[in-house]
Amino acid sequence: MDDIKxxxxxxxxxxxxxxxxxxxxxxGHNADYIPYLANxxxxxxxxxxxLTDGTHFDFGDTTYEFGIExxxxxxxxxxxxxxxxxxxxxxxxxxxxxxLPFNSIFAILLENDHPSTPLVNAGAISACSMIxxxxxxxAKWKAITDNIxxxxxxxxxxxxxxxxxxxxxxxxxxxxTWLLKNYNRIYDDPMMSLDLYTxxxxxxxxxxxxxxxxxxxxxxxxxxxxxxxxxxxEIAPKITTxxxxxxFYQHSGDWxxxxxxxxxxGVGGGVLGVLPGVMGVAAFAPPLDDAGNSVKAQxxxxxxxxxxxxxxxxxxxxxxxx
Ligand code: GLN
Numbered sequence: 001m002d003d004i005k006x007x008x009x010x011x012x013x014x015x016x017x018x019x020x021x022x023x024x025x026x027x028g029h030n031a032d033y034i035p036y037l038a039n040x041x042x043x044x045x046x047x048x049x050x051l052t053d054g055t056h057f058d059f060g061d062t063t064y065e066f067g068i069e070x071x072x073x074x075x076x077x078x079x080x081x082x083x084x085x086x087x088x089x090x091x092x093x094x095x096x097x098x099x100l101p102f103n104s105i106f107a108i109l110l111e112n113d114h115p116s117t118p119l120v121n122a123g124a125i126s127a128c129s130m131i132x133x134x135x136x137x138x139a140k141w142k143a144i145t146d147n148i149x150x151x152x153x154x155x156x157x158x159x160x161x162x163x164x165x166x167x168x169x170x171x172x173x174x175x176x177t178w179l180l181k182n183y184n185r186i187y188d189d190p191m192m193s194l195d196l197y198t199x200x201x202x203x204x205x206x207x208x209x210x211x212x213x214x215x216x217x218x219x220x221x222x223x224x225x226x227x228x229x230x231x232x233x234e235i236a237p238k239i240t241t242x243x244x245x246x247x248f249y250q251h252s253g254d255w256x257x258x259x260x261x262x263x264x265x266g267v268g269g270g271v272l273g274v275l276p277g278v279m280g281v282a283a284f285a286p287p288l289d290d291a292g293n294s295v296k297a298q299x300x301x302x303x304x305x306x307x308x309x310x311x312x313x314x315x316x317x318x319x320x321x322x
Contacts, residue, residue: 002316006308011049011279011320012057018303019047019059028287028295031267036165037067037286040269045285046207047300050215051320052277054224058208065204066284067162069266070102070119070292072148072200073127075213077118078239079147080127082231086238092130092187093123095238097245097252102292103172105179113183119246119264121197122176122185128200129186129193137192144200151216152209153225163202170198205270207284214272214280217243240274244312248298251291259302260311271297275310278318 023045032038046062080089089095096116098107103121108114115123131140149155177194180186186193216223217239221231244262248255255263261281263273269286271294281304283297305311310318 002314003319004309004316005319005321007321008051008055011051011308014304014307015047015049015057016059018300018307021303022296022300023060025296025299028289030269030286031288031292034162034166034169034267036159036162037268040066040286042286044269045296047281047283048207048211049279049281050211050224051279052215052219052224053320056208056211056225061284062207064284065159065206066270066286067159067201067266067268068156068203068205068210068270069201069268070124071205071210071264071266071270071272072203073119073124074239074243074264074272075148075151076124076127076131076144076200077242078151078231078235079143080118080130081235081238083132084130086235089118089127092185093118093126095242095245099250102249103176105172105176108176108179108183113185115180115185117242117246119242120249121173122180125173125177125193125197126180126185126187128196129188129190131196134188137196140196141199144196145203147230148203148213150223150228150230151213152205153212153223153228154209156203156205156209158199159202159204163199166198166202167195170194173198207270207282210270210272210282210284211280214274214282216280217274218276218278218280236276240276243274248293249291251289251293255293255298259305260313261301261305262312263301265293265297267292269294269297271301273301275312278310278320
């Protein structure tokens with residue numbers, strides 16, 4: 001096994017350079033199927049890193065609150081595992097990559113009536129239906145948002161305009177929800193479960209909060225910013241597996257092969273990356289590629305991994321020296 005020693009300033013310099021290089025990139029488009037997202041300033045760009053010892057770096061627009069969108073699938077999958085165990089989530093939802101777009105109905109049919117993973121729309125709606133206490137939308141919402149606040153070490157709040165915009169246009173997700181109901185994969189009221197999913201996607205989050213969430217996963221469940229234990233250590237490799245296998249949807253394999261970084265994207269432009277035992281990273285820039293992954297965010301994260309010679313599959317023992 002390779003031993004690799006990195007200093008904090010090496011990591012900060014790699015991130016600073018990656019941020020500068022990615023800032024100049026053109027290409028991609030804001031998501032426009034949710035009207036609110038189409039109008040966000042496409043030049044916003046932030047990059048945050050939180051190391052497992054709590055050291056953090058922020059570059060650019062890291063205090064801007066953007067729509068968390070699909071990155072919200074990560075904390076709610078963690079909550080479902082906390083409440084029902086990782087095995088319970090495997091049995092009720094599954095852990096298979098779809099290789100298809102995040103909102104694919106075809107994927108549900110191909111998986112033999114199975115939502116397949118909590119990190120695509122179908123599985124995420126199913127995960128919202130699993131959250132306790134069943135039947136109580138307010139208490140479920142509180143459980144979902146308290147968990148996100150614990151993971152971020154600070155509260156997040158709803159972007160009302162985004163929630164409205166998304167609720168008025170989520171016809172595909174309504175179809176997914178009823179199809180899952182037909183296959184007995186919705187474990188509470190279907191439209192309440194969809195509404196919780198839509199609301200969680202409409203939460204505003206900053207890049208630094210997202211990096212704290214990533215670092216909590218990288219630290220095995222203990223938030224390195226607040227010091228609070230948020231989830232059991234056994235959940236960390238499970239959620240990281242889900243992120244690695246499907247975090248970039250139909251580009252997940254190419255992304256992991258190239259970057260070595262398990263990462264989860266959202267159509268708001270956020271990307272959360274987890275390098276277990278080392279760091280959590282997050283980047284945010286609205287223009288997306290054809291799979292819905294932020295162009296600048298992926299470029300920045302890829303460059304950091306390559307400059308530092310890191311990768312989850314590298315079999316490295318990484319030590320960070322002061
Ligand atoms: N709320 C969005 C949707 O359901 C989330 C999609 C995403 O971020 N990939 O379509």
